[in-house]
Amino acid sequence: MLLTISTTYRPATDLGFLLHKNPANVQSFNLPFGTAHVFYPEASDERCTVALLLDIDPIQLVRGKGAGNEGFSLQQYVNDRPYVASSFLSVALVHVFGTALGGRSAAREELAATPIPLEARITVLPARGGEPLLRRLFEPLGYTVSVQRHPLDERFPEWGESRYYDVQLGGTVRLQELLTHLYVLIPVLDDEKHYWVDESEIEKLLRRGQEWLSGHPERSLIVDRYLARQRSLIRQALLRLSEEAAAEDDREEEHEREEEAVEDRISLHDQRHGAVLAALRAAGARSVLDLGTGEGRLLSGLLADRSFERITGMDVSYRSLERASRRLKLDRLPPMQRKRIDLIHGSLTYRDRRLEGYDAATVVEVIEHLDPARLRAFERAVFEFARPGTVLITTPNVEYNAVWKSLPAGLMRHRDHRFEWTREQFQTWAHSTADRFGYTVRFLPIGPEHEELGPPTQMGVFVRA
DSSP: OOOEEEEEOOSSHHHHHHOOOTTTTOOOEEETTTTEEEEEEOOOOOOOEEEEEEEOOOHHHTTTOOGGGOOOOOHHHSSSSSTSSSSSHHHHHHHHHHHTTTTTSSSOHHHHOOOOOEEEEEEEEEEEHOOOOHHHHHGGTTOOEEEEESSTTTTTTGGGGGEEEEEEEEEEEEEHHOOOHHHHHHHHHHHOOOOOOHHHHHHHHHHHTTTTTTTOOOHHHHHHHHTOOOOHHHHHHHHHHHHHHHHHHHHHHHHHHHHHHHGGTHHHHHHHHHHHHHHHHHOOOSEEETTTTOOHHHHHHHHHHHTTOOOEEEEEEHHHHHHHHHHHHHHGGOHHHHHHHOOOOOOSSSSOOGGGSEEEEESSOOOGGGGGHHHHHHHHIIIIIIIOOOEEEEEEBGGGGGGGTTTTTTOOOOOTSSBBBHHHHHHHHHHHHHHHEEEEEEEEOOOOOOOOTSSSSSEEEEEEE
């Protein structure tokens, strides 16, 4: 059972600091079911690869089953457990790379919080659901996925293909994210845990999935398989995920009211939406995707203009989508109007094929709510995978905050904002993103412009080259 993780971050040997494993050493770790070996097949400034080789002892596995499983069974000794990536590998990740799984690195703390180019390869990964499921699990997380299926026996091709795959994942993510995704999703794909699943597994799942699971398109399948299809545990986990999402929605509503109180004096919400609608009309867009649609305020303006023939609003919050539905009165719209608009649940940091094929996408006052480490995933989801002809992004101009005397110095407009950019910072990010994904970008001010501080809101208009 072999897992390798490579990086081309310079110097690439910093991977050793992140994993707390010296590239010059070979280390072995005794586990209840065998031995884990860690070594580096390559270690240079340009590229570094760490290998985790898990040597499982099948006799030890049988001995560990306990008195309740006594008696001879050939399957106890002849099975695929020593050779395939499974829940054994997840346990090994915790024992061997536990510090990295926790997102910590004493020697490279800043790097541990930084997305870097990473490539993971699992040589034999069982997938109950085949290549389509592999892609449905990993692609929404922003990975490029390369899959090669193993035949049952190369000498007898007529036997057909096996359920085992050589899988390679590539992406620019934090090392903690990659390890966490592997920890949760490898047992989900194998669908055959080697230990008893009880309520403690709910805590493990929610702890490892707290940043990404609630918005994953395959959330229900992941929970179902990870908890070994035990209905009572699945219900508890899904309820906990829903409660956490509802609590986050409540906090978001309160923070939005605070932000509106600051901006209401200049009707900035209305000016933003007016500027976005004007830019969409100028682009000649007929189909529009509103990412992070919230309560659907922009959707109301889109629906009122018949030039927009296909309108979709997406949000990670079910509650926001319900409020948007009520605001738009979807249940009372005439049939022709209702056909023009749709609301979908999803996250704008995951690849989602439903987002493809639109003339334009709007991202209005959304990116500042993302953790900086998730920005790269957002960029790929929107500009690489969805790839609309035009992307409109608005975000606060932090310089303008000094104009509002009701806003204490040093505070952002919204307590949930992870950052607020100056004009220079936004333009630097926008130009870099446009260059990487084949877009051009121009900038428009929104709201009353201050002679020195600029406008309260800045908008980037990205056009696919």
